[in-house]
Amino acid sequence: MTTKIEGKFDDNLKNTSSDAFRDFNKTFQEQMQKLYKDIEGYKGVVIKNLSSGSIQVDYDVKLEIPATSEANKTVKTISENLVAAIQNYNCSENCTGSDCVCFVSNFTSVVDLNMTQVEENLCDRQTQIKEEFRRYYMPFLTSTGVICITRCDSRHTDSLPCVYGRCSVSQAGPQCECSDKVAFWYWDKACSSRISKVGVGVGVPVAILVLVTTTFTILLLRSRRQKEQYRKKLRSRSELYSSDDGNWDGSRGFAMGNPAATWEDMETSNISYINLERVDTSRTMHIQRPTMVP
Structure with a gap:
């Protein structure tokens, strides 16, 4: 001041x-x-x-x-x-006498405020805390005074939350004791996430069954589709050489041209369409011997 x-x-x-x-x-x-x-x-x-x-x-x-x-x-x-x-x-x-002190009005002021902080090792001197555990405690200011807390306290600057369990302090330090370890697996030391053993025991076989069923269904559908495609190809080939009247009639017809082929008592044209069902097999057919043309 x-x-x-x-x-x-x-x-x-x-x-x-x-x-x-x-x-x-x-x-x-x-x-x-x-x-x-x-x-x-x-x-x-x-x-x-x-x-x-x-x-x-x-x-x-x-x-x-x-x-x-x-x-x-x-x-x-x-x-x-x-x-x-x-x-x-x-x-x-x-004020009276020679020792009187008179202040100049409205001059007094506070220049700076400074507080000595609570010592960090304050808890190391607390006899209520066993010596082997004192290093895990730190001072914490409350509205009524100073208390010593560990990471198990949520007010600690680096608290250790034990979601599915409780926190305790041993000679090794604060640690979480997860609950129901018989029924659950825990992923971390803070017991923050867990998996049910019963759920895994039931879920894994069901998942495998679903996977196998899905795979079999896909293979079956693919097999049926391939068979259907093969049948369509067979039908398209069959239709190429057959028709309703029994004649072999392709999309462009079935024709044979042989100017040298003649039947008895029958005048033939250059191109003849043959209906095999109506051919008289008893009649004689004369075919001119082929000659080589240089």
């Missing part, structure tokens, strides 16, 4: 070993004790520096308050009360 006191500045006040500084310090301490005696956690003041401009005092106020999660809010309230105590002080009414 900083404040200003009415009076003439003496250069000897800069020397902390001088009588002037010791006398001023004694008077200042007594005056602050009167002003701050009712302030929560007040443990005294320490002068850091004296400078001119009347007498400007830079000093620290020592406070001791419970270590709780509300400590910051408490310190802020106390700092406001420290300023108000000086601003509300009436020098003419409350």
